[in-house]
Amino acid sequence: MITVAVTCGDINGIGPEIAIKAMAALDDDQTKFIFCLPENVYRTYRKTSLSDFQIFDEETTTESRKNQVLLFDRCEQKIGSSTFESGAASFLSIKKCFELVVSKKADAMVTAPISKTALNLARIDFPGHTEMLGEWTNTKEYLMLFYSNEFLSAPLTIHLPLLRVAGNITKMKLKSALKVAASSLLNDFGIKDARIAVLGLNPHAGENGLIGEEELEIITPVIEDFNTKNVEGPFVADAFFGQKLYKNYDLILGMYHDQVLIPFKMLNFESGVNFTAGLPIIRTSPDHGTAFNIAGKNIANPTSMIEAIKLAIMIAKNRINNAG
Numbered sequence: 001m002i003t004v005a006v007t008c009g010d011i012n013g014i015g016p017e018i019a020i021k022a023m024a025a026l027d028d029d030q031t032k033f034i035f036c037l038p039e040n041v042y043r044t045y046r047k048t049s050l051s052d053f054q055i056f057d058e059e060t061t062t063e064s065r066k067n068q069v070l071l072f073d074r075c076e077q078k079i080g081s082s083t084f085e086s087g088a089a090s091f092l093s094i095k096k097c098f099e100l101v102v103s104k105k106a107d108a109m110v111t112a113p114i115s116k117t118a119l120n121l122a123r124i125d126f127p128g129h130t131e132m133l134g135e136w137t138n139t140k141e142y143l144m145l146f147y148s149n150e151f152l153s154a155p156l157t158i159h160l161p162l163l164r165v166a167g168n169i170t171k172m173k174l175k176s177a178l179k180v181a182a183s184s185l186l187n188d189f190g191i192k193d194a195r196i197a198v199l200g201l202n203p204h205a206g207e208n209g210l211i212g213e214e215e216l217e218i219i220t221p222v223i224e225d226f227n228t229k230n231v232e233g234p235f236v237a238d239a240f241f242g243q244k245l246y247k248n249y250d251l252i253l254g255m256y257h258d259q260v261l262i263p264f265k266m267l268n269f270e271s272g273v274n275f276t277a278g279l280p281i282i283r284t285s286p287d288h289g290t291a292f293n294i295a296g297k298n299i300a301n302p303t304s305m306i307e308a309i310k311l312a313i314m315i316a317k318n319r320i321n322n323a324g
Contacts, residue, residue, distance in 0.1 A: 001032055001065065002107050002313050005097035008037035009112025012079050012086040013290025014300035016041055019112045020049045021302035023067065026309055027052075033067045034106055036093045040074035070096055079296040082115040087122030090114045094129065098136060101281045107320075108282035108312035112305065113290045127159040130276050133283055142278035143180045145251075146260065146287055147311055148268035152189075152251040153260040154181060154277070165256045169201060169214055174222045178231060181251055184277035187322055188315045194250040197240065198223055198233030201255040205236045214255075270301050273308045275315070282315050284308040 006023065009015020016037060023033045034056060042050065056070035075089040094114075100106040111129050119126065126132040130144045145154045156177050157168050178196065185194035198219060199205075202212030209216050219234045235245065237254065241263045246252050254260035264272060265287065272287030286304030294300055 001030055002316050003032045003034065003105065004309060004312055004316075005034045005036065005100040005106035005109040006309075007093040007097050007109065007111045008035070008041060008090065009093070010082070010086045010090045010115045010118055010290045011038060011041050011075060011077050012081050012083060012118075013113060013115065013292050013295045015090070015112030015114070015290065016045065017295075017298060017300050018286065018302040018305040019110075020045055021300070022305035022309055024049045025302065025306050027067070029065075031309075031313060032065060034070055034097075034100060035068070036070040036072070036096045036100075038073065038075040038089050039071045041077065041089075042069055042071055070100070072096065080292040082118035082121060082292075084118070084121045086115065087118030087120070087124060091119060091122060091124045094132065098133065098281070101283075107316040108284070110305070110308050110312050111283060111285040113286060113288060115290050115292075129274075129283065129285060130158060133276055133279055133281070137279050137281060139279050141176045141180050142276055143177050143184070145181070145184065145275045145277045146264050146268075147273045147275055147284075148264065148271055148307075150267045151246040151249070151264070152185075153246075153254065153264050154251065155254050155257045155260050157256050159257065162256065166201065166212075166214060169218055169255055171218050171222050174198075174218065175226070177253060178222070178226055180278040181253060182228065185250055188275075188277065188318055189250075190318055191250050193230060195248065196231045197235055197245065197249040197252045198231060199237045199240060199252065199254045199259060200234035203236075205234045219255075270303045271307050272304060273311045275311060282312055282319070284312040284315075 006019050053067045053069045056068040075085045097109040101109050134142045143154050157165050185191045201214045206212045206215035215234045274285040274287050276283045286308050
């Protein structure tokens with residue numbers, strides 16, 4: 001049995017709703033969930049989908065095969081808004097689920113969407129889950145990876161203003177990303193001899209230095225020096241996706257967030273999954289935000305959350321098999 005710790009995300013968004021819908025859709029005797037959320041939010045849903053959950057008990061949780069809720073102090077909800085309280089609650093839920101995984105009470109964690117504005121209001125100094133979990137696990141080399149049936153992709157730089165992207169593209173960072181990607185493709189996804197495509201940073205991939213020199217000075221030398229023939233590029237980004245060349249590769253490594261996220265979300269907006277590769281723990285998340293505009297209406301689509309849980313389970317099984 002695989003045990004998955006699930007965060008509530010921002011309690012003023014669709015996080016609790018899609019988490020509950022997803023757990024209900026995947027409830028079987030091969031999976032156990034531990035759902036972490038404020039006591040009052042739990043009470044809101046107790047009479048519906050969470051009626052079969054038992055209260056988390058530190059002493060018996062590893063023996064219990066029933067789904068559980070790990071509750072903490074109530075937090076005021078203001079549906080549809082980023083607040084100090086919702087930021088604090090989402091952070092505490094992440095922390096508690098992380099502790100469950102580190103203490104081996106759970107095999108993986110799945111995080112519902114959070115509001116970076118709410119985190120900031122709660123004075124939580126992290127731009128997102130990826131950086132948070134990287135620091136908590138003392139992991140220096142990690143990669144924000146996006147998974148779907150269409151393709152896998154990852155940005156070299158993550159939550160940076162465009163003005164700072166070029167200065168943060170270095171040979172060391174690119175080598176690290178390729179190493180993490182190749183290792184994850186093999187160990188987490190079971191893909192042998194994986195093919196990786198690397199996109200250029202500049203329009204026309206720099207046009208031989210006429211529109212930028214990052215391709216000539218950084219990207220191409222790293223690709224040539226990488227110890228595998230399965231890494232190719234730098235590709236002209238728009239043509240690469242326009243010609244559907246992504247179908248020929250197991251992973252596409254872009255240089256910045258929107259370069260890979262725009263095409264990825266065009267194809268997979270309701271089914272894409274965010275996975276933090278390179279961590280010693282397993283963490284996945286739906287590839288969308290808090291959707292404050294539809295929060296509290298019970299109309300949110302849980303497909304991406306369902307896929308995030310399924311991917312977490314798959315990776316957990318792969319890591320268990322590899323360890324064995």
